[in-house]
Amino acid sequence: MDPARLPALAKPLVHAVLRRVHPDYFTHHPAAKAANQAAVQRLQALLAPVLAPPRQAHGPREPLEFVVRDGPGDALRPVSFAFSQRRARTDGEQQAQCARDLLALCRALGAAPAAAAVREIEAAIGQAQSASASASAGGAAARLRAARAREARANYAAGRAAAAAAAAAHAALLDGLRRAAWSPAAKTARPVLDRSRLFFAADVAPQRYADVARRIERQLPALDYARWCTLPVMVVSTWAAALRHGAPRYPGFVLMPCDVDPKEFQRYLRENLDEIQQQRRLRNAAHGVGPA
Template sequence: MKIDSARLQTLVKPLLRGILLKVHPDFFAHDPVAKRINQASVQRLQDLLAPVLRDNAVSAASRNAELFSTPLEFVCKNVGQKPQDQISFAFTKAHSGSSGIRWVIAQRTRDLVALCSKLDVSVSTETLSEIDDIIGRAAPAANGHSEGRVVADIELRAARAREARENYDRKRNAPDPNAILIEKLRHQRWWLGDQRGKSARLELDRGKVFFDSSVNPKDYVEIVQRIEGNLERLHYSHWNHLPLMVVKSWRGSLSGSKIKYPGFVIMPADVPVKAIRL
């Protein structure tokens, strides 16, 4: 089966850009030795990837034995441990009888993925999976050599494990939105709107009154009237800017160990027999 070279190039080019952002010679203008090392390795890397990036064309340069004579050496801008680490990486040379175009493209793509891992270049699991699918269908076992496929599988599993850890850490460290809302409400400075003076007549804003599903709708009018008759006792002027949630009992205000309606003033239906709870 022919390799979908156009799609493969779309997936591979961002990986190459990620590598260049780590090792491009221009980043080492202050260090002539590192710049020279990276310049030579980047040129060899581009020659090695020519079959992948140039529509299945295996040029004489990309077959040159000198490309595989020594591993690629890179001085890295940052590999995670310390600035300007130096790493070594060798691409896989085609075995005798295994130099077909599909084998070359598949193996060098897998080597590129392995190089990304070594340089700590982030690659999503979706990209890895799609690359493996494209080159796996076209060259299932690299023409009899399974080493490249094994490397790709290892890299895919490692990337999935990293992504799972990142998702777990992100979820664990994510702030509780309910706690943030409650904290903001607690420290917010409010203007009391239509309550312009201590002597002003308090009026319940019925648009801010809500009822829990446990409360009988037939009792809504009676409850509202009872609240309106006790606004001063309930210190309504202190919380009239907040919405009110009427529950049948305090149990209805909880969901497990958390408040079911964060940001609401919660009041039992038999108010004012029981105290108000903020």
């Protein structure tokens, strides 16, 4: 049963109701005519969802007061009927609820349709409710997916912003270290570290950069700085961290642990400086750069 047929199935019920209570049938009973006229006007507003979907019902929900002919002769009987007070969440649910109320009104007025017609309209009501429930569930799922997508986009943007901020802070810290003046050579008569050639491996915490740079600067004379002052320096956490399978991780760089010992470093220079210089020349040649 197609729930879209519900308005067509409801119209015969409306006609059955009107045949029982239409004001024109009560011209000889002014009070009954007035009561039915007011009730029918309100009924039309309340039946809007099922007769002209997807309109919402409007008007007061107080009981409708009808007068019908009942019994022998011209006897009249008052009938009070209230539409459901439940607020529907969707148009389909509102339509099904309104059709169910209309069917109950027919029974209350003694204008119930044939059993086959009742079964057909009840089937249409069930289909309309099922479609409404599916649409409601689908809408909730869509809203949940949209909310999750918004959250994912926000988290991604926040992550990108945090990464960019961290990279900028890292770059600013390195730039500050390289630009900082350690001490005027004229006053100290000591060598001055060229911080533009100072680099830090990924395993060295950025919080240690400044302390490590100052420690290196204090020990420059003992570290034979004049021998490697034109080469880039890669600061690593330990000697072991500077190697990968026994080979240097950073060819062409002078390697220096954070807690460098001058004697160990001098031995390292004696054993590796020539090779480092050769590696640097090869790298510079590969990139079209002059000698280091």
